[in-house]
Amino acid sequence: MIPVAFDYHRPRTLEEAVDILRQYGDEAKVLAGGHSLIPALKLRLAAPKVVVDISRLPGLSEVRRSGSGLSIGAGVTHHQLMVDPLIAKLCPLIARTAPEIGDVQVRNLGTLVGSICHADPAADWPAPLLALEAQVVIVGPEGERTLHINEFIEGMLTTRLAGHEIVREVVIPRAYPASCAYKKIRQSASGFAIAGVAVQLEKKNRKCSSIAIGVTGVAQRAFRARLIEKSLQGAELDEKTIAQAARQVTEEVNDFLSDLHASAAYRAALAQVLVQRAVLAALAA
Amino acid sequence: MPMPRSTPSLSKKLAISVTVNGGEVRREVEPRLLLLHFLRDELGLTGTHCGCETSICGACTVFLDGRAVKSCTLLAAQADRRQITTIEGLAAPAHQPGSSGKLHPVQEGFWECHGLQCGFCTPGMIISAAQLLERAPNPSEEEIRRGLEGNLCRCTGYQHIVEAVRYAARKLGGG
Numbered sequence: 001m002i003p004v005a006f007d008y009h010r011p012r013t014l015e016e017a018v019d020i021l022r023q024y025g026d027e028a029k030v031l032a033g034g035h036s037l038i039p040a041l042k043l044r045l046a047a048p049k050v051v052v053d054i055s056r057l058p059g060l061s062e063v064r065r066s067g068s069g070l071s072i073g074a075g076v077t078h079h080q081l082m083v084d085p086l087i088a089k090l091c092p093l094i095a096r097t098a099p100e101i102g103d104v105q106v107r108n109l110g111t112l113v114g115s116i117c118h119a120d121p122a123a124d125w126p127a128p129l130l131a132l133e134a135q136v137v138i139v140g141p142e143g144e145r146t147l148h149i150n151e152f153i154e155g156m157l158t159t160r161l162a163g164h165e166i167v168r169e170v171v172i173p174r175a176y177p178a179s180c181a182y183k184k185i186r187q188s189a190s191g192f193a194i195a196g197v198a199v200q201l202e203k204k205n206r207k208c209s210s211i212a213i214g215v216t217g218v219a220q221r222a223f224r225a226r227l228i229e230k231s232l233q234g235a236e237l238d239e240k241t242i243a244q245a246a247r248q249v250t251e252e253v254n255d256f257l258s259d260l261h262a263s264a265a266y267r268a269a270l271a272q273v274l275v276q277r278a279v280l281a282a283l284a285a
Numbered sequence: 286m287p288m289p290r291s292t293p294s295l296s297k298k299l300a301i302s303v304t305v306n307g308g309e310v311r312r313e314v315e316p317r318l319l320l321l322h323f324l325r326d327e328l329g330l331t332g333t334h335c336g337c338e339t340s341i342c343g344a345c346t347v348f349l350d351g352r353a354v355k356s357c358t359l360l361a362a363q364a365d366r367r368q369i370t371t372i373e374g375l376a377a378p379a380h381q382p383g384s385s386g387k388l389h390p391v392q393e394g395f396w397e398c399h400g401l402q403c404g405f406c407t408p409g410m411i412i413s414a415a416q417l418l419e420r421a422p423n424p425s426e427e428e429i430r431r432g433l434e435g436n437l438c439r440c441t442g443y444q445h446i447v448e449a450v451r452y453a454a455r456k457l458g459g460g
């Protein structure tokens with residue numbers, strides 16, 4: 001398990017990092033927590049000439065307030081998101097998702113931003129980030145641009161990121177209340193999601209006044225369950241109503257994944273069950 | 286799929302300086318060298334085991350600046366100017382609360398509670414358990430099992446490992 005030879009750079013500033021990427025283009029790879037990149041290097045699925053380590057860039061390893069919401073820097077690890085007080089207060093869905101990722105060692109190094117850049121269809125973060133309407137802030141030689149998470153993730157292992165661009169941070173545009181949950185079925189060796197559902201909702205007079213449902217693991221890419229959301233919007237959230245709405249998950253997308261871990265039909269069934277569990281858990285939270 | 290490359294597989298060696306078990310080590314390494322192999326092959330610290338080399342088993346777990354990490358999933362270059370503690374360095378600080386000065390309380394727990402059989406998983410298991418007790422001094426059984434999720438054991442069935450961690454928690458004054 002020896003990666004191809006590459007040169008290693010650890011730039012001191014983001015500008016310097018962008019400059020190296022501009023020079024090498026697609027022959028360079030950004031390294032954050034390394035927990036997707038290094039396995040890929042070892043299998044020689046990735047064979048860059050240059051690895052650019054951004055994990056120690058100043059100012060990127062923190063969670064900050066940003067307007068009425070918050071910003072998660074590219075160096076922020078899954079573990080930090082489990083324990084950060086600002087996250088717990090302003091965005092509990094993120095705090096509840098983080099402990100579901102991998103294991104302790106993976107969470108100690110892996111980053112949220114690295115995860116969305118890798119865009120594994122079985123990754124957990126896309127589900128809550130879709131539900132929270134996250135914005136991805138990208139810097140490149142031509143300056144800065146921002147994409148909604150839904151546009152950023154293109155498909156399986158692909159994003160809208162160009163080879164010379166770096167994601168600086170993910171912004172959650174506003175604060176969210178405690179009525180939220182993330183439920184998943186893990187692939188037992190790696191912990192990745194065979195199916196995962198994130199729910200963020202609000203209630204008024206026992207009725208659901210807003211609901212956002214992000215689903216990951218089951219299709220080519222994570223998606224918002226818009227049909228289910230529409231059925232639950234304005235409804236009283238009793239078990240029967242939720243169960244009925246959850247059935248529509250099979251109509252949300254037409255590219256359910258089938259692999260050695262689970263068939264497409266089984267994934268759809270899991271997604272349906274997890275939508276119910278996550279909505280009920282969000283109500284109870 | 287693997288990409289054929291036009292350039293020969295040689296890269297510039299990199300000078301790194303790592304504090305390993307309290308002592309500074311300077312070496313020139315290939316950037317692609319994994320921390321695991323740096324520790325075992327360059328420094329002869331073979332207490333850190335190579336189980337799967339695919340980030341799953343946790344036998345290679347060491348502390349990087351106090352965080353338990355899988356050294357097979359880290360470049361030696363990433364440890365440059367940082368602190369590594371391996372199983373060989375865990376026992377040393379005699380000032381550790383509850384320490385006899387010989388073994389770390391978690392090591393003592395594994396000894397006392399029969400927390401190992403073949404011992405292959407043990408160094409990594411002990412580092413992860415030490416991390417767990419730093420973060421949750423009085424863990425429940427559930428928390429212990431979750432805290433050790435990244436470490437696999439083919440022998441013990443985990444029960445004695447859980448007891449070893451409980452022993453250490455009591456020793457450290459948490460449980």
Ligand SMILES: Cc1cc2nc3c(=O)[nH]c(=O)nc-3n(C[C@H](O)[C@H](O)[C@H](O)COP(=O)(O)OP(=O)(O)OC[C@H]3O[C@@H](n4cnc5c(N)ncnc54)[C@H](O)[C@@H]3O)c2cc1C
Binds near residue numbers: 117166
């Ligand atoms: C054993 C194991 C179990 C895991 N279990 C889970 C799980 O249960 N759920 C889950 O969601 N994930 C899981 N993961 C993946 C883990 O969460 C990774 O940490 C994550 O996918 C990638 O983050 P990273 O910081 O390690 O990124 P890296 O590996 O450093 O980078 C990943 C990719 O993104 C690019 N990249 C990284 N940061 C940036 C940036 N700021 N700008 C531009 N490009 C960037 C890199 O070039 C690379 O292509 C697991 C990984 C392992 C090894």
Ligand code: FES
Binds near residue numbers: 334337339340341345
């Ligand atoms: S050898 Fe590193 S996790 Fe198995």
Ligand code: FES
Binds near residue numbers: 402
């Ligand atoms: S004691 Fe043999 S693998 Fe754990």
